Amino acid sequence: MMIGLVILTALALGDEPPEGFTALFNGKNLDGWYGHGTEDPRKLWALSPEEFEAHKQKTREEIAKHWRVEDGVLVNDGQGLYATTDKDYADFVLMLEYKTVAGADSGIYLRGCPQVQIWDTTEAGGKWSIGADKGSGGLWNNSPGAPGKDPLKKMDKPFGEWNRFRIAMIGSRVSVWMNGEMVVDHAIMENYFDRSIPVFRKGPIQLQTHGGEIRWRNVFIREIGVEQATEHLEEMDSAGFRSLFNEKDLSGWQNTSGYEVEDGRMVCTPEGGVIFTEKPYENYLFYFEFKLTEGANNGLAIHYPGEGNPAYTGIELQILDDESPKYAKLKPWQFHGSAYGIKAAHRGFQRPAGQWNVQRVTCRGSRITVELNGTVITDVDLAESETVDGQDHPGMKRTSGHIGFFGHGSRVEFRRIRIRSL
Numbered sequence: 131m132m133i134g135l136v137i138l139t140a141l142a143l144g145d146e147p148p149e150g151f152t153a154l155f156n157g158k159n160l161d162g163w164y165g166h167g168t169e170d171p172r173k174l175w176a177l178s179p180e181e182f183e184a185h186k187q188k189t190r191e192e193i194a195k196h197w198r199v200e201d202g203v204l205v206n207d208g209q210g211l212y213a214t215t216d217k218d219y220a221d222f223v224l225m226l227e228y229k230t231v232a233g234a235d236s237g238i239y240l241r242g243c244p245q246v247q248i249w250d251t252t253e254a255g256g257k258w259s260i261g262a263d264k265g266s267g268g269l270w271n272n273s274p275g276a277p278g279k280d281p282l283k284k285m286d287k288p289f290g291e292w293n294r295f296r297i298a299m300i301g302s303r304v305s306v307w308m309n310g311e312m313v314v315d316h317a318i319m320e321n322y323f324d325r326s327i328p329v330f331r332k333g334p335i336q337l338q339t340h341g342g343e344i345r346w347r348n349v350f351i352r353e354i355g356v357e358q359a360t361e362h363l364e365e366m367d368s369a370g371f372r373s374l375f376n377e378k379d380l381s382g383w384q385n386t387s388g389y390e391v392e393d394g395r396m397v398c399t400p401e402g403g404v405i406f407t408e409k410p411y412e413n414y415l416f417y418f419e420f421k422l423t424e425g426a427n428n429g430l431a432i433h434y435p436g437e438g439n440p441a442y443t444g445i446e447l448q449i450l451d452d453e454s455p456k457y458a459k460l461k462p463w464q465f466h467g468s469a470y471g472i473k474a475a476h477r478g479f480q481r482p483a484g485q486w487n488v489q490r491v492t493c494r495g496s497r498i499t500v501e502l503n504g505t506v507i508t509d510v511d512l513a514e515s516e517t518v519d520g521q522d523h524p525g526m527k528r529t530s531g532h533i534g535f536f537g538h539g540s541r542v543e544f545r546r547i548r549i550r551s552l
Contacts, residue, residue: 151225151350154215154335157202165189165211170323171242171333186216196339204346206339208234213339214242218332221354221504224297227347232289234342237270240299241333243322244271246306246314248293248344251286267295267306267313271322278304278317285309292347300359301479301504302329303366316366318506328476328505356485360419363488363504364546371417371548374407374533382408384436388537396544398428398537406434406534413552416491416533421543424483425454429470429536432493433528440536444525445512446470447491447500449535449542451483463518466507467500471519472526473510479503486545494552495529 147153154162164186166174174182189211196210204213219241230236230248233255237245247270249255249262261270265284272279285308287293296307299319306314321329337346354362377394380386388402398405416432428449431440440446450457450466462468467475467489479502481487492499496513499506512526525531535544 147350148225151223151352153349154351155204155346155349157199157347159199160190160193160197160204160213162216163190163193163213164216165193166214166242166334166336167211168239168244168322168338171330172323189214202347204337204349206337206344206346208339208342208344210339212239213337214239215334215336218242218334219351219353220332221300221359222298223352223354224299224335224350225295226349227292227294228344229290229292230344231342234344235340236344237338237340238295238297239334239336239338240297240304240319241330242336243319243329243333245269245322245338246295246297246304248338249286250342251284265308265313266293267308269304269306269314269317269319272317272320273325276317276320278314278319281306281308281313282315283311283313285311285313298354298362300354300362301502302506303363303504328479328507331478331505356481359503360486360488364417364419367415367490371415371550373548375544375547377545380405383534384408384532385534389535392543394545396535396547398535398540398542398544400537400539400541402535402537404431404434404440404534404536406431406436406532408532410531411493411533411549411551412530413494414492415550415552416493417489417546417548417550418544419486419488419546420449421486422449422451422483423541424451425456426451426483426540426542427538428540428542429538430489430491431532431534431536432491432498433525433531434534435525435528436532440525440534441470442521442523442525444528444531445472445498445523446536447498447508448475452477452480453482461519467502469498469508469510469512469515471517471521471523472512472515473508474518475500475502475507476505477507479505479507492552493529 236248268281269278298305304319429446434444462474490501500508
């Protein structure tokens with residue numbers, strides 16, 4: 131089943147998890163949970179295994195004072211630490227139901243970061259000034275005006291009735307359905323603890339408690355594998371794209387020596403150099419998928435004038451197996467997704483060699499944004515940047531040019547190469 135169908139299909143919740151899901155709450159006790167508040171989870175990950183286990187045991191004693199189970203329902207009195215899963219999760223679909231009371235303010239932390247918001251949405255609740263009038267389900271801790279901060283529509287049920295969430299998280303992108311309606315549409319979730327870096331690649335689910343009783347039931351999760359995550363990211367924003375690669379031959383490309391077509395994929399052989407589009411482009415979203423061999427090195431050329439080294443005459447965005455031991459001494463601006471010699475990318479969001487990765491590159495004027503597997507790893511305005519490698523980069527002044535791949539003696543496969551004008 132494709133991930134899009136898994137996420138979009140309205141599944142009835144009951145005592146048993148739907149097919150493919152597992153229960154996070156067993157309906158009997160808090161086995162599998164410990165206590166944690168609004169605190170950077172990196173502090174926990176820095177503990178030794180023994181220290182972490184001792185911390186969990188201590189917090190379990192604390193949450194026992196404020197959490198209880200009644201008739202298969204998990205109940206919190208509105209105080210104390212938040213119920214936090216023992217296990218960390220990467221990409222997932224989370225489903226649950228909750229019921230709360232007037233004056234309560236709660237939420238669901240994803241990978242240890244706040245939060246999918248739960249409000250008292252009435253005027254009497256006193257929080258219309260900070261967004262409660264718009265309804266629950268938004269990524270309330272995103273920056274003002276950021277996509278997803280406010281829900282697309284208000285879907286809260288009256289007090290005393292159960293509300294249902296379905297939350298999908300792929301990379302940093304979060305979608306939320308509340309009571310059967312989408313309220314957050316593939317928005318990037320910001321890292322509350324450090325907005326200069328993406329949200330963590332993995333982390334726990336937390337059920338927040340704040341200000342009033344909240345009840346939870348049918349808390350189910352499905353972990354999403356690489357293939358399904360790739361399918362979802364491909365489907366996410368497919369409208370308006372046109373293909374730059376016909377999967378049969380290299381029509382529409384120049385300087386094709388060292389590149390071949392195999393089973394619908396464009397393959398850079400170890401002899402490959404710079405292959406680039408016949409046409410130049412300006413202001414676009416470029417989508418492609420790539421698979422590296424161990425230690426492979428390539429690059430995405432943008433704003434390329436069609437001559438010279440793309441890293442300097444244009445812009446080279448690194449395509450690199452930067453976890454390979456052979457690259458142990460890389461400079462930060464050489465990591466995968468970096469604007470070579472100009473801007474370092476955030477590291478740790480690439481899949482291992484041999485697996486397909488999804489990359490989206492947005493070029494709008496002098497601003498370049500690179501999104502890898504659903505997480506933004508580079509966001510740079512070239513007009514406001516300086517080089518960091520001590521070299522001259524005349525391509526920084528360009529805002530248009532050819533798009534290409536820049537082989538460096540490695541086999542790399544590409545597929546689903548598409549573009550959309552902005």
